Amino acid sequence: xxxxxxxxxxxxxxxxxxxxxxxxxxxxxxxxxxxxxxxxxxxxxxxxxxxxxxxxxxxxxxxxxxxxxxxxxxxxxxxxxxxxxxxxxxxxxxxxxxxxxxxxxxxxxxxxxxxxxxxxxxxxxxxxxxxxxxxxxxxxxxxxxxxxxxxxxxxxxxxxxxxxxxxxxxxxxxxxxxxxxxxxxxxxxxxxxxxxxxxxxxxxxxxxxxxxxxxxxxxxxxxxxxxxxxxxxxxxxxxxxxxxxxxxxxxxxxxxxxxxxxxxxxxxxxxxxxxxxxxxxxxxxxxxxxxxxxxxxxxxxxxxxxxxxxxxxxxxxxxxxxxxxxxxxxxxxxxxxxxxxxxxxxxxxxxxxxxxxxxxxxxxxxxxxxxxxx
Numbered sequence: 001x002x003x004x005x006x007x008x009x010x011x012x013x014x015x016x017x018x019x020x021x022x023x024x025x026x027x028x029x030x031x032x033x034x035x036x037x038x039x040x041x042x043x044x045x046x047x048x049x050x051x052x053x054x055x056x057x058x059x060x061x062x063x064x065x066x067x068x069x070x071x072x073x074x075x076x077x078x079x080x081x082x083x084x085x086x087x088x089x090x091x092x093x094x095x096x097x098x099x100x101x102x103x104x105x106x107x108x109x110x111x112x113x114x115x116x117x118x119x120x121x122x123x124x125x126x127x128x129x130x131x132x133x134x135x136x137x138x139x140x141x142x143x144x145x146x147x148x149x150x151x152x153x154x155x156x157x158x159x160x161x162x163x164x165x166x167x168x169x170x171x172x173x174x175x176x177x178x179x180x181x182x183x184x185x186x187x188x189x190x191x192x193x194x195x196x197x198x199x200x201x202x203x204x205x206x207x208x209x210x211x212x213x214x215x216x217x218x219x220x221x222x223x224x225x226x227x228x229x230x231x232x233x234x235x236x237x238x239x240x241x242x243x244x245x246x247x248x249x250x251x252x253x254x255x256x257x258x259x260x261x262x263x264x265x266x267x268x269x270x271x272x273x274x275x276x277x278x279x280x281x282x283x284x285x286x287x288x289x290x291x292x293x294x295x296x297x298x299x300x301x302x303x304x305x306x307x308x309x310x311x312x313x314x315x316x317x318x319x320x321x322x323x324x325x326x327x328x329x330x331x332x333x334x335x336x337x338x339x340x341x342x343x344x345x346x347x348x349x350x351x352x353x354x355x356x357x358x359x360x361x362x363x364x365x366x367x368x369x370x371x372x373x374x
Contacts, residue, residue, distance in 0.1 A: 168234060292355055
């Protein structure tokens with residue numbers, strides 16, 4: 001009956017058929033009638049671990065926001081992997097059980113997720129093969145851009161890898177996902193993007209800028225100046241026809257909830273994006289840190305004397321190509337904002353304050369009670 005009374009259904013397909021699905025109820029529940037139930041979420045076994053489940057959950061969360069819900073209610077199978085997944089996308093134990101749903105599934109773990117008024121959605125737009133001379137090479141890499149949606153705004157953070165550079169194709173062999181297709185997967189068209197933020201102007205972050213001719217692209221002035229140097233990037237991607245840069249000299253508010261902050265270190269004019277949504281702080285780090293471990297390493301409670309010197313040297317040599325001291329100060333400044341979530345351009349994992357600990361601990365559930373039978 002969910003379909004008959006207006007529920008929302010989402011499916012992901014591969015060549016063999018349905019790879020995953022999510023179903024969102026349309027009838028509000030809870031004492032304040034401000035919750036919607038995620039009625040179903042499933043990803044086929046061979047697609048697990050690919051981020052498909054998170055994307056389907058994100059689509060349901062975005063739809064819940066459109067419908068005016070404040071929270072998403074989830075009745076989850078009591079297995080460790082299932083609960084760890086929901087913890088990883090921001091769910092926690094409910095404050096108040098829904099009596100009807102609890103009566104239906106008394107053995108489930110009942111969770112809720114706050115529906116943010118500003119949504120940050122990661123979109124994978126390319127895979128790269130890193131050559132030996134790359135600081136993280138040889139090996140493989142992925143490139144993410146981020147869609148940031150709030151009232152009246154649809155901002156794209158970075159624009160991925162462009163097309164038409166034989167040098168880039170030869171060195172990195174990019175496996176591109178067209179921006180239009182990535183945006184469509186998130187339920188947005190290119191025309192709905194109101195502005196673009198350039199974290200920096202290396203080739204794997206600015207390649208799609210030309211798709212947004214005439215729309216503002218926010219960039220730090222120092223970055224735009226640096227990008228003119230030979231070999232810095234792909235000139236046609238930095239300066240495509242119709243590009244409209246808005247040059248910044250420091251922090252900038254895009255809206256009441258979305259802010260840009262300079263985070264130099266990887267480059268002279270790198271910047272990151274900060275979302276303040278009520279008490280929640282969410283950061284799109286970009287490449288101010290290459291990975292979640294790197295971001296964690298420079299977190300609070302640590303000093304240079306207590307940090308592993310080999311790891312510190314490796315991180316600085318790999319990612320702090322412009323200024324190692326500025327790089328470290330930038331990461332410490334981001335931590336000082338008290339983020340609840342942090343996203344990265346080249347790491348699919350989302351950092352949280354308990355990144356080094358168990359994802360189950362966040363729910364107040366002891367791991368042993370959730371272990372599946374062996």
